[in-house]
Amino acid sequence: MTDAHSTASPTALDRLATVATALSAGGLAGMVLVQAWQVVARYLLNDLPSWTEPLTLVLLSTTLSFGAAAGVHARSHFAFPLLVRLMPIAAQRALGRLSALLIVGIGGLLAVGGAQLLLDGLAVKMAGAPLPQGITFLPLCAGGALMAIFALPQLWRPTIEAN
Incomplete structure (x- = not known):
């Protein structure tokens, strides 16, 4: 794939994608540490902490959401490049725009739905941890908002496969 940003200086979206990637990596590292502590506490100390499972779920959600958003920015998300390459350039552009439009829609739904669930769960205490469930x-x-933000410019600059 050819990308107009590959040789240009980093844009604000590039820097935002770097932050998203760092948050995703931090979530993954956090999961490893929390799960390692859970194993030590359970099998060596015989005292299982209640906060490890809820925190792991938050870290897992962080890793997946921000990693998916960074993948949208890098245009490395799920695609059918072999099929697209066989099509004329105009069809490739149309499919690129359709793909970007679908990602904007899905990211927007994740952002709005996630915000509703976040607000609805703020008054509910999380089991095992002193945090709100939301x-x-x-x-x-x-992550959904970032997916939509990263896909918006792709509506005007769809990826064209190099033949």
Whole structure:
């Protein structure tokens, strides 16, 4: 694939994607640490902490949501490049725009739905951790918004496969 941003200086969206990637990697590293502590506490100390499972779920959601958003920016999300390459350039552009439009829609739905779940769950205490239940939907909301933001420019600059 050819990308107009590959040789240009980093844009604000490029920097935002770097932050999303760092948050995703941080979530993954956090999951590893929390799960390692859970194993040590359970099998060596015989004292299973109640906060590890809820925190792992928040970290998992963070890793997946921000990683997916960064993948949209990098245009490395799920696609059918072999099929697209066989089509004329105009059809490739149309499919690129359709793909971007679908991602904007899905990202928007994730952001709005995640925000509703976040707000609805703020008054509910999370089992096992001193946090509101709604906090588990914050990464989904933010990741969905980033997916939509990253896909918007792709509506005007769809990816064209190099033949």
